[in-house]
Amino acid sequence: MSQPKSVRWGIMATGGIAQTFTKDLLVDPKTRGVNDIVHLVTAAASSSSKASAEKFISSYVDGKQGDTKATAYGSYKELVQDPNVDIIYVATPHSHHYQNCRLALEHSKPILCEKALTVNADQAKILVEEAKKRNLFFMEAVWTRYFPLSIEIRKAIQDGKIGEVLKVSADLSIGAIPEDSFDVAHRMVNKDLAGGVLLDLGIYSLTWLFQTIYHTLPKEKRQAPKVVGALMTSEPRTGADEATTMLLDFPVSTPTGKSRTHGIATAALRTHFDHERDTEQATPAVRIFGDEGEIQVFGPIYRPSRYRITYTKKGDNKQPFEDKEHEFPGGIHGMSWEADEAARCFLAGKLESESMPWSESITIMETMDEVRKLGGLTYPETIETTKYPMDMKAKQPEHVQTVNRD
Structure with missing residues (x-):
């Protein structure tokens, strides 16, 4: 060797x-x-x-x-x-x-x-x-993107395990009251440091939309999504966005391209993505909806360790769902x-x-530029x-x- x-x-x-x-x-x-x-x-x-x-x-x-x-x-x-x-x-x-x-x-x-x-x-x-x-x-x-879990999910989509992907939703909200958690000079809310949730948290929500819709297509079929809607709530002291919702229209669905895909990406400070993240009652923070099933990724979406595939069309050898878990070997953070x-x-x-x-x-940056334009954030x-x-x-x-x- x-x-x-x-x-x-x-x-x-x-x-x-x-x-x-x-x-x-x-x-x-x-x-x-x-x-x-x-x-x-x-x-x-x-x-x-x-x-x-x-x-x-x-x-x-x-x-x-x-x-x-x-x-x-x-x-x-x-x-x-x-x-x-x-x-x-x-x-x-x-x-x-x-x-x-x-x-x-x-x-x-x-x-x-x-x-x-x-x-x-x-x-x-x-x-x-x-x-x-x-x-x-x-x-x-x-x-x-480089987690084995993410790679495995992308392959499951490309292999058609949940059929054609028609909608993906992803949320990263951290449950932090900005007035209590961040001084006005803090980079999270300071516009002089490009503060706000879009560039800091929303990038993760967009990561899940792009890696499961856009990136799972062959290069020649990838097309930038249209931002059809964006809503922002301003942090009252600084004007940075403390909550952002994005609605994207991906013109080519994955894996076959026979339809289009709706993408909903959200991020916020005051709300939380998953109050039950460590229990059996945990709810998924990312949901990838196909016409034959769904992939549910449990948060936090920047460092997920488990996901579930559920099947709406059950073949002879399919169970109703599959649970998958991934460890972080050697004590790494990821x-x-x-x-x-x-x-x-x-x-x-x-x-x-x-x-x-x-x-x-570049396409993701262009998407965030359009979201800022619609939301009035400069x-x-x-x-x-x-x-x-x-x-x-x-x-x-x-x-x-x-x-x-x-």
Whole structure:
């Protein structure tokens, strides 16, 4: 058996999501059956201070990767200039992704960038063109897509297990009273940081619509959905969206394309997606309706561990339903699988991941642009702009993990 290949990561930002990603990154890949790659963290940077990066490395890297040491930086520019870094994981707030990714691409670094990829589709398109022009790998870090559970569900749809998919609904609502849970400066409700539920929570609801309708079709049959309705409720202190509902019309149904599919994606702060998530009475947060059955995914939809297939047309060998459960091996949180994909693509010389291609990331950003337009949600020009570079240091916090992704 050949030796696994090492991929050296640079971590941009040191907040909650960077911590979770790094812990997953350094879990032995063999615990999840991965034998071809090994992940190493060779650098980390904080925009606030070198000391913050040093603390991050001490807490999450040192002693977890043999003799390999990581270098701490007090600026992102120093990080992207490090020759010992193969690929950058961008863990900053999505308000700053465009500027941060442009910086990394400018210094010839491949990128795995957190979702939402950017603030708007124009920014996403420029990043894709920059990556293409520079022949660099670039991928949106939609971790949920790479779960074995998600892959299994997509295959069940493509295999026709529930017939033609005619409607999909997905909700991520976290049951947080914003006035009690978030200061007005917090990135969850701060419009200066592209705050609100659409880009932070709604991206997960849209992920389930896109991966089960759009992505399960052959590439040549995929068509962007039309946003036929959007409703937003504004957070009273800041004007960011605290609740968003989206109604999408996918013109080509899956798996055969003989119809069309309705998509309903919702996200909210004050309500909760599932009050009974740990009991037998739990209700599904994602429902994929076919004309011969239904797939029910139990929340939280960013990290689901179980789903059910029910059958309305029961053949001779079909039970009324099938329950499926998936564990997270080796104690991982779930981000390891997207890191494995990014590493393999990088090592193979690919520019994009087939499971999260550039065209789909752009289409999702275009969808969210239209939802914002219909809902009347705008952000400051400083974060909507495609101008580069912009001096945003004074406004750039470390990425804080808003949702308790347990």
